[in-house]
Amino acid sequence: MKLVFAGTPEVALPALDALIASERHEVAAVVTRPDARAGRGRRLVPSPVAQRAEDAGIEVLKPVRPRDEEFLARLREIGPDCCPVVAYGALLPRVALDVPARGWVNLHFSLLPAWRGAAPVQHSLLAGDELTGASTFLIEEGLDSGPVYGVVTEKVRESDTSGDLLTRLAFAGAGLLAATMDGIEDGSLRAVPQPEEGVSLAPKLEVEDARVDWAAPALRVDRLVRACTPAPGAWTLFRGERLKIRSLTQHPEHPVPEDARLGPGELLATKNSVWAGTGSHPVELQWVQPQGKKPMGAADWARGVRVDGSERLGE
Numbered sequence: 001m002k003l004v005f006a007g008t009p010e011v012a013l014p015a016l017d018a019l020i021a022s023e024r025h026e027v028a029a030v031v032t033r034p035d036a037r038a039g040r041g042r043r044l045v046p047s048p049v050a051q052r053a054e055d056a057g058i059e060v061l062k063p064v065r066p067r068d069e070e071f072l073a074r075l076r077e078i079g080p081d082c083c084p085v086v087a088y089g090a091l092l093p094r095v096a097l098d099v100p101a102r103g104w105v106n107l108h109f110s111l112l113p114a115w116r117g118a119a120p121v122q123h124s125l126l127a128g129d130e131l132t133g134a135s136t137f138l139i140e141e142g143l144d145s146g147p148v149y150g151v152v153t154e155k156v157r158e159s160d161t162s163g164d165l166l167t168r169l170a171f172a173g174a175g176l177l178a179a180t181m182d183g184i185e186d187g188s189l190r191a192v193p194q195p196e197e198g199v200s201l202a203p204k205l206e207v208e209d210a211r212v213d214w215a216a217p218a219l220r221v222d223r224l225v226r227a228c229t230p231a232p233g234a235w236t237l238f239r240g241e242r243l244k245i246r247s248l249t250q251h252p253e254h255p256v257p258e259d260a261r262l263g264p265g266e267l268l269a270t271k272n273s274v275w276a277g278t279g280s281h282p283v284e285l286q287w288v289q290p291q292g293k294k295p296m297g298a299a300d301w302a303r304g305v306r307v308d309g310s311e312r313l314g315e
Contacts, residue, residue, distance in 0.1 A: 147191030
């Protein structure tokens with residue numbers, strides 16, 4: 001089939017690579033978000049998908065809005081049979097959905113109908129799911145509500161961050177998307193409507209959503225930190241400034257002193273470790289990032305700022 005691939009961030013690259021390598025399909029063009037400013041110089045930088053396509057000699061389309069007539073006209077000229085999508089980042093209007101004869105097929109990083117929305121992996125970790133996966137489905141105008149072609153499953157590991165889990169799903173999902181294109185082409189796959197039960201939503205996590213509530217149980221704090229790593233980054237206040245919590249463990253490597261009684265957010269620093277109190281039991285901070293600085297070990301940070309026993313996180 002002739003394909004036009006839509007995607008923007010790095011997580012879409014394994015799928016794009018798999019389709020480029022396919023002997024059964026031709027990636028005639030890619031659709032991606034416009035160049036964005038990045039770095040200290042705030043230079044315009046193409047998306048990872050745009051860069052990969054340019055390196056492969058594939059035409060790149062960067063509409064500001066996918067309903068722009070110039071983009072739609074070019075899409076019709078290319079005449080794709082199908083448009084696979086991975087994390088494109090913009091809603092597709094009906095006028096665009098109607099162009100490819102076999103529709104737009106999205107690779108979504110959850111087991112639909114669970115976690116429809118922009119942040120399925122983060123919400124899966126927040127909820128403590130033991131099993132997640134990826135699904136391919138035919139895009140409709142509803143939010144991730146279209147019929148499903150196929151799924152792959154992935155076990156959630158105890159130490160997984162959203163970055164860890166998303167990386168594994170990106171590679172597993174790449175194979176699923178390529179197989180879905182094969183099945184659509186030869187007629188062996190039929191999309192199955194999603195069940196009405198089990199629907200859950202996964203809206204984008206904003207910065208304020210990533211603020212640590214130290215009064216919550218340690219399990220909840222741990223899930224929040226892992227779900228928000230690497231983005232938007234779990235954070236708290238210390239001496240009135242933001243401190244990112246890059247990693248922690250609710251099962252400390254170093255034993256908590258028996259006489260330690262830490263209330264929510266209270267800190268205890270020793271030579272090699274730093275604990276913070278929660279609503280249940282203390283957690284051991286591993287890596288933190290002070291405002292305007294690079295990540296550092298929590299013990300090094302505590303020595304540098306000279307944490308004393310009267311201070312607490314969140315203030």
